[in-house]
Amino acid sequence: MLFEEYQYFNYQFPEPQYLGAKYTLLPWIKQFIPRNTKTALDAFAGSQSVSYLFKQLGYQVVTNDFLNFNNQIGKALIENSNTTLEKEDLQLLFQPASDKGDFKLIEEVFTNVFFQREESAFLDNFRANIPLLDNSFKQSLAYTVINRSMTRKITMGHFGHTQALVYANDPERIKRNRSLIRPIKEIFEELLPKYNNSIFDNKQENKSYNLNILDLLPTIENVDLAYFDPPYCDSHADYQGFYHLLETYTEYWKDKKFINGIKRYEPQRFSGFDKKRDVISSFEKLFELSENIPNWLISYNNRSYPGIEEFEKLISKYRNVKIETKTYQNGRGGKGSVAGSQEILFVCSPKKKHSVGASIVSLDHKEQFVNEGF
Template identity: 65%
Template sequence: MDLMLFDDSKYLDYKFPEPQYLGAKYIHRGWIARFAPDEITNVLDAFAGSQSIAYTFKQLGKKVITNDFLNCNNLIGKALIENSRYTLEKEDLDILFSPNSNPEEFNLMEKLFANLFFLPEEAAFVDSFRSNIRFLNNPYKEALALSVMCRSMTRKVTMGHFAHTQALVYAADPNRIKRNRSLIRPLKDIFRELLPDYNAAVFDNGKDNKSYNENILELLPQLNNIDLVYFDPPYCNSHADYQSFYHLLETYVEYWKDKQFVNGTKRYEPKRYSGFDKNKEAISNLQLMFERAKHIPTWLVSYNDRSYPDIDTMIEMIAPYRNVTVERKTYKNGRGGKGSVAGSSEILFVCTTK
């Protein structure tokens, strides 16, 4: 990663735990950060997802405000962006790995996902773990514990997401097991393996960083003194629906009892509203987003050239507010941003004051 090119390298020894999200901007973080003006001090990551871009700006010594409309992503922000010092120690693990503190209340994962994504004993374990989160009595430790468990579940399930019903079939396939031992490893062991990287990623950059779980259209007018905003909205046509892929994680952290759970994958219904993932709403909400960001001097807007709306439309929407230059990075393979098939391009609109 080319962050070492930056002069302010005091925090660059800290390492972000590599995400498994489809479309995560982790591999582009150095390239994106290159286009941020040197003089900025306060940064907003509006659609933070895995939090890798927010973390990059924290490493660069900026005050970071991070936001995501899914709470499972907000909790990563609480754990690694807002949190400056709390980690999970042995006594915390003793609490988390204790027997279920209230089996009548904490049985949602077993009811929904046993024999679908996990064996019954594994589903019961994550319920038990969830029941003990509150006894940590520290919101940052709680966020860290939930973030690591969510990552453990994506590590364990084939393809790292929950939009299919083949998890246990694949977990019984010797050839797949040979390629990915996590398929048959207990979640408790995976959690223990991942935790040191998360603990080591917690640091204090001397700034009062903050993570939000809001609709960005409502949050933008409330924020002052932001020098740069990074937008990576869930563009239409660019990738599978994130809530269909990661519904289980949101169900786990919210621990809903009042939702319907639909389809073979038991996705929650209704879905959370983003306002950007349907063609009929996307353009009007992008226009509103740019209007509400006009008090922020610099915008970096990620985009993929297979997304909707097209590049020319995006430039037309930005042009009333900012000068726009288009930076492009072509994919040699499909591992990267939203819609990142080989031959497509990751686009960054660099938007500066007129």
């Protein structure tokens, strides 16, 4: 097929509202994907925009995130090839729940924090009905769209602040963003067609996981490219803080405490990549476990820890490294993407080795990269 590489680009990824999302950087990242890629791992998938690019390119995709609400996006848009939510599914999701008594978490914990009581009760009712959907992909799609609807309703699109209801009563902010006062149900119904229309079959067996990447890597094989977009330690790394409500809603915690003004769950899940005390040893483990994956692309930021030079030295133990940079002209939220900061891409190729007698000599080896535009 002529232009076979672009046969899936008529499908559009629903635009995320996610700190650190690479949605606007996809054309830039795409330039550095090796030509011979057939299978790709997105290890810290977040919004799933890079995984979706891999799927559009026809790769077999393994996508992973240690937060379950992100995994649900992966199941809905990457692993799923043809299942959508239809009218009868919406009737089921919106009907009065038969076991509503067991689903009051949002109303009891988050009323007057992020939502008025009526909206909190709607969210609990919707969540009670999700397991009634007869297909796991439909369930994942329901989680994905309702979670996105919540970020649309909240100023700044995250839950790391306590100003949601203040902003929802500010006429000037409402002028700029009417979703602040729109019912979540209405936002959901508006967003759903975009998600339904984004689902396609790229003729590959794609898979979404919900694991710490250090636990997943030993279980997978035959991957050509690993894309690593870890939390930018010492920058905007606290995704459990920013998006705690979405994880709470998806998991519907029964064994957590809800602390401070934003009612964040405690204890948090262990990442290994968001605290200075852990991050260097975690990267060393990550790279050691990825030795059998020939090519790596690593997204980073010039405000992150460890610094660029130290991080390059760490990577260089395992791969040849070329550094690409892109400067943010406008802030996108979070310390790591303020205007003037730099997005870094470490383009990592195998160290070529050959034998000379009994010794091994390492030579620089450069992969051929795709340079055409998006």
